Structure formats: C-alpha cells, structure tokens
Amino acid sequence: MLEYTYSGIRQDNRNTLLRKESSVDGLKTGYLSEAGYHLVATAKRDERRLIAVVLGAKTRAIRAEEALKLLNYGYRHFAFVSLFTKGQVLYDLPVWKGQSNDLHIVPGEEGMIVIPAEAKNKLEHEKIVPAYVVAPIEKNQEIGKYVVKIGTNVIRSIPLVAETEVPKAGFLKLIWHSVIYFLGGVRILTYVLLAIVIVVLAGLTLKFLARTRRQKVRIRY
Numbered sequence: 001m002l003e004y005t006y007s008g009i010r011q012d013n014r015n016t017l018l019r020k021e022s023s024v025d026g027l028k029t030g031y032l033s034e035a036g037y038h039l040v041a042t043a044k045r046d047e048r049r050l051i052a053v054v055l056g057a058k059t060r061a062i063r064a065e066e067a068l069k070l071l072n073y074g075y076r077h078f079a080f081v082s083l084f085t086k087g088q089v090l091y092d093l094p095v096w097k098g099q100s101n102d103l104h105i106v107p108g109e110e111g112m113i114v115i116p117a118e119a120k121n122k123l124e125h126e127k128i129v130p131a132y133v134v135a136p137i138e139k140n141q142e143i144g145k146y147v148v149k150i151g152t153n154v155i156r157s158i159p160l161v162a163e164t165e166v167p168k169a170g171f172l173k174l175i176w177h178s179v180i181y182f183l184g185g186v187r188i189l190t191y192v193l194l195a196i197v198i199v200v201l202a203g204l205t206l207k208f209l210a211r212t213r214r215q216k217v218r219i220r221y
Contacts, residue, residue: 016064017041024071027051029060041067043075050074079120083111083148089163091129093143097169098135104163105129105143113148113156124149129160137166 002019003012017024023043030038037057041064043050052070057063084090084107091105115123129144137143144160 014060015039015041016060017068020064021068021071024068029063037063039063039067041071043071045075048075048080077117078114079117081113081115081120081123083107083113083125083146083158086110087163090146090160091127093129094132095137095166096132096134097173098133098137098166099169099173100164100166103133103137103143103166105160106163107146108140108142108159108161111146111158115150115155119150122150123155124151127160133162133166135166136168137162139163139165 001013003010005011014029015024015026017039021043023045024041025044026040026042028038028040032038035056037060039052039054039057041052041054043052050071052067052074054063054066054070057066086109087106088111089104089106093103093105095101095103126147126149127144128147133143139162141162142159143162146158146160147154148156148158
C-alpha cells in the first residue's frame, strides 16, 4: 500500500522503494535513535522472491538505496533451481514380503536450492537408494537420499521417504517370497562358483599350453 488513512489522517508509506521499483512489494520500515534507519524490503521477480535487510542507515534515502543494491545483487548473482516438489513421486522400488509389491519414493522436503549463478550448469545429482525394501515399511520412513553436489561440495542432501506404509504380507506370501529370495541367493552362489571354476580351468589350460610349448622348443634344439 502506497498510503493509508487512519482516524482521518492520511499517511504515506515510508518505504520509498514501492514507488521506485515495481518488483518491490513490502515490507517494514523502522527507526531507532540509537541505531538509525532500518528497512526490510521484499521483491518478487520471475517467481523468485528475495528479502533484503538494511540496519543502521543514516537516512531514509540511504536505507532504500542500499536495500535495492542488495536485491539487484541477489537477482544478478544467484540462481534458484527447482529439483522437484515435496511429495512428487521420484522412484518406484520393489517390496519384499509386503502386502504391496512396490513402493513410491518421494522427497521428504521441497527441492528448491539457491546457488551462485555461474554454478548452475555444474550441478551433479546423486541418487542413493537400495535395490529393494523389505516390509514392513512406515509412511515417511527414510529410504535413501538425493544429493546435489558441485564437485566434492555437497550443496543439499534431501531425504527420500516412503509415500505410504506397506504392512507385512500374509503367511502364504511370506513363505513364497522367502523361497524366491533363497533361490535367488542360491543362483548367485552358483554363478560365483561357476566363475571360479572357469577361472581355474582357464589357468590350468594356459599352464598346459605353456608346458607344451616348452617341450616343443626342447625337441627343436
């Protein structure tokens, strides 16, 4: 509001930035004899809102000028990056031994970050989640993390949580999943043993070929 009237008295808003800068829409002016003039100025440009706080200015004009400098600096040198919204489904994970066979994974926090403008194209995104989960799962239980980095510097680490609860399955499904899990473990063990056998056989074959080659060399000489 540029002005208001109370008890028949018209009062101008002392935040002069409201008349000088169209993006400024508030917020609070102040003065203390011990500390000078203050201004909390808010602005919104392209859906981005910044707040500049100036304390201890000598005049109203100085507090407005310094607040506008801060706002311009912030919009020029920093970028807002929206990764996702809170509650947005990011991943689906298979569920073992649960009443449901899959689970929606959502961020536990808003995915908004503020970074230096020149670093906007240097962001690295890392998803840390398991291959599957085992019931029971509670709603909002932390399942993993979404990490945003610039090089080795972690900018934000956002928890990834379960969208809903998944109770433990009934007796028959528990037995069935346990059997499948066991067979899967046996299959993996079989692959490991097979790989060891192949390596051993390859080693013995190479050793045999090397020995045969040496025998041929002896026969020539």
